[in-house]
Amino acid sequence: MIKRQIPLMIAFVMGILFIIQFFVPHQLSQDLLTGVNKWLMIIGGISLLLGINSLVHFHYVQIKRETPGWGFSLVMFLCFGLALVAGFLPSIVMWFVEPAKAGAEPVKWLSFIPLIPPFEPGSTLFWIFRNGISPFMATMFSMIGFFIASAAFRAFRARSLEATLLLIAAVIIMLGQTPIGQMLWQGIPDIMVWIFSVPNTAAKRAIWFGITMGTIAFSLRIIFGIERAYLGGTDQK
Amino acid sequence: MSSDIFVWIAAFLTIAIYSFLYKDNPLYKAAEHLFVGVSVGYSIVILYFNVVSPRLLVPLFQEGDWVLIFPALIGLLMVSRFFPKYDWLSRITIAFVLGISTGINLPLIIQASLLKQLQGTMLAMTNLNDILIVVGVFCVMIYFYFSSEHKGIVNSVSKIGILFIMVGFGASFGYTVMARISLLIGRLEFLFHDWIHLIK
Numbered sequence: 483m484i485k486r487q488i489p490l491m492i493a494f495v496m497g498i499l500f501i502i503q504f505f506v507p508h509q510l511s512q513d514l515l516t517g518v519n520k521w522l523m524i525i526g527g528i529s530l531l532l533g534i535n536s537l538v539h540f541h542y543v544q545i546k547r548e549t550p551g552w553g554f555s556l557v558m559f560l561c562f563g564l565a566l567v568a569g570f571l572p573s574i575v576m577w578f579v580e581p582a583k584a585g586a587e588p589v590k591w592l593s594f595i596p597l598i599p600p601f602e603p604g605s606t607l608f609w610i611f612r613n614g615i616s617p618f619m620a621t622m623f624s625m626i627g628f629f630i631a632s633a634a635f636r637a638f639r640a641r642s643l644e645a646t647l648l649l650i651a652a653v654i655i656m657l658g659q660t661p662i663g664q665m666l667w668q669g670i671p672d673i674m675v676w677i678f679s680v681p682n683t684a685a686k687r688a689i690w691f692g693i694t695m696g697t698i699a700f701s702l703r704i705i706f707g708i709e710r711a712y713l714g715g716t717d718q719k
Numbered sequence: 720m721s722s723d724i725f726v727w728i729a730a731f732l733t734i735a736i737y738s739f740l741y742k743d744n745p746l747y748k749a750a751e752h753l754f755v756g757v758s759v760g761y762s763i764v765i766l767y768f769n770v771v772s773p774r775l776l777v778p779l780f781q782e783g784d785w786v787l788i789f790p791a792l793i794g795l796l797m798v799s800r801f802f803p804k805y806d807w808l809s810r811i812t813i814a815f816v817l818g819i820s821t822g823i824n825l826p827l828i829i830q831a832s833l834l835k836q837l838q839g840t841m842l843a844m845t846n847l848n849d850i851l852i853v854v855g856v857f858c859v860m861i862y863f864y865f866s867s868e869h870k871g872i873v874n875s876v877s878k879i880g881i882l883f884i885m886v887g888f889g890a891s892f893g894y895t896v897m898a899r900i901s902l903l904i905g906r907l908e909f910l911f912h913d914w915i916h917l918i919k
Contacts, residue, residue, distance in 0.1 A: 485807040489814035496815060500822025518819055520774055521790035525816060527770040528794030530762075535801070537759060554748050558756040565760025569768075600764055607764060615761060617729055617909065618754045620902045621736045627899030628740055634892070644885045651889025652896070659897045677890050680848050684855025685887030687836055688880070691856075692863050694832040701821040701828075712813050 490707040497705030538562075568606035651677055721914050730914040733906055855883040 500518070503511050541555035600607040638649045657663030658674025703709035721727065735750035775791060778784035793815055799808035840856050842849040861873060862880030869877050911917040 485810070489810040492811060493814040493818035493821075496818030497822040497825075500819055501825055503822070504826035515823070518823075520787075521793075522816060522819060523770050524775050524787065524790040525794040525797075525812060527766050527775075528791065529797045529812070530766060532797055532800060534759065534763065537755075551748065554745075554752040557749055558752040561753045561756030562760045563756075565757045566763060569760065569764030573768075600768055607761065610757060611761065613725055613729055614757055615754075617733065617906070618736070618750075618757075621733050621906050622754070624899055624902035624906050625736065625740065627896060627903050630892075630896055630899065634896070644881055647882055647885040648889040648892070651886045652893035655890050655893025656897055659893075676848075677886060680851050681855055681883050681886040682890040684852045685859050685883040687840060687852075688856045688859030688863070689884075689887075690832060690836060691860060694828055694836075697828055698825065698833075701825045704817055704821050705825075712817055713810050 486710070486713055489713060490710070494705055494707060497701075501705075565607070565610060568610055569600045572600065572605065651681075720916060726914055730910055733910060854879070859883050 500515075503514055541558050543549075544552045544555040545559075601611075602608060634652070637645075638652070639645065654663075654670060654673050654677060657666065658671045663670040663674075700709065704712070721730075732750050732753070735746045738744055739747040775787055779787045779791070793812050796808045796812045799805040840853060842853055844850045844853055858876050858880035860880070862877040862884065864873070864877075867873060908918065912919075
C-alpha cells in the first residue's frame with residue numbers, strides 16, 4: 483500500500499507546489515524553478531542508464547546465444563565502443579597525462595590522439611557526427627520519402643470530396659515550394675501561403691485545442707492521483 | 720571519382736541504407752546496427768559532457784554544492800528496476816519527475832496553448848480569411864465533439880470541419896514530403912558530386 487501511496491503523494495505535492503510557483507513573482511520562486519530544472523536534467527541523465535542497459539543486455543544475449551544475425555550485434559558493440567572511446571579518450575588523456583598542459587601539445591607516445599575537447603571541430607567525435615551520424619540520419623529520413631510517396635499513390639486517389647481536397651492541398655504545397663510550381667503558374671506560391679495561413683491554421687488550431695484540453699485533463703489526473711498507470715502493473719504492493 | 724577513403728565509406732553506407740528500398744538485407748542490417756551503436760555512444764558522451772559533468776560532478780565535487788546529491792540519489796532510484804524486490808523505489812523517481820513536470824507545464828499550457836490561441840481566434844472578421852479561420856476552428860471543434868450524436872445541424876457542421884481537416888492534413892503531407900525530398904536531394908548530391916563527381 484505504502485509503496486503506491488508515497489509516489490502518489492510526491493506527485494501531488496510537487497504538482498501543486500509548481501502550479502503555485504507559476505503565480506509567485508518572487509526571486510525565490512524563480513530560483514526554485516531554475517534549480518528544479520537542473521535537477522530534472524540530472525535525473526533524466528541518470529535514468530538514461532536504464533535505456534543503455536536495455537540495449538546492451540539485448541545485444542549481449544544475442545551474441546551469447548549466437549542467435550541468427552548475432553554478428554550485427556557485434557557491429558553494434560564495436561561502433562558503440564568506438565564512439566565512447568572517441569568521446570572520452572582525449573579527456574582521459576588530458577586528465578591523467580597532461581593535467582597542467584590541457585589543450586597543449588600531447589606527449590609523444592600519445593601524439594596520435596588529438597587532444598581536442600569533444601564536439602569541437604577537429605575532434606574525432608565531431609568528425610563522427612559530421613560524417614557519420616548526420617548523413618546517416620539524412621539518409622534514413624530521406625528514405626521515408628519513398629514510403630510516403632508510395633503510400634500516397636495508393637491513398638490519394640480522388641474518390642471522394644475529402645480525398646480530393648487532401649490531394650489538391652498536398653500537390654499545391656509541393657509545387658509551391660519548387661521552382662517548377664512557379665514556372666507552371668505564378669499564383670501557386672500565393673495559394674500555398676493562403677492554404678498554410680487560413681484553412682491549415684483553422685484545422686491545426688482546433689486540433690491543438692483538443693490536444694491542450696487532453697493534456698490539461700491528464701495533468702490534473704496525475705496531480706490528483708487519479709491517473710496511476712505510471713506506477714506500473716496492477717499489483718497493490 | 721573521389722580519392723578520399725572516408726567519402727567511399729560514407730557512400731557505401733548510404734547505398735547500404737538505400738538497399739532496403741529493394742528488400743531487407745544483411746547490408747542494410749549491418750549499416751542499421753552501426754548507426755545505432757554510434758548514435759548511442761555519441762548520446763552518452765553528450766550526456767556526460769553536457770549534463771553529468773557540468774551540472775552534477777563539477778558542482779558536487781569541485782564547488783561543494785552538496786544539495787545536488789538529492790537529484791543524483793533520486794535518479795539512481797531508477798536503477799532499482801534491476802532488482803525486482805526493490806523496483807517500487809523507481810516509482811518515487813517517476814512520481815517526482817511527473818509531478819514537477821505537470822506542475823510546471825499546466826499553467827504554461829493553459830496560458831500559451833489555450834488562452835493565447837483563443838485570443839488569436841477571436842478575430843474581428845472584417846475579411847473573408849478571418850471569417851474562414853473562425854468558422855474553420857468552430858467546425859473542426861464540432862467534428863471532435865463526441866458528447867452528442869452527430870445528427871442534423873451538428874452533422875452538417877462537422878462535415879464542413881472534415882473539409883478543413885483534410886486541407887490541413889494535405890498541407891502537412893505536402894510539407895513533409897518536400898522536407899524528405901530535400902534530404903534525398905542532399906544525399907544524391909553527395910553520391911553524384913562528392914563521390915563519383917558526375918555533377919560538377
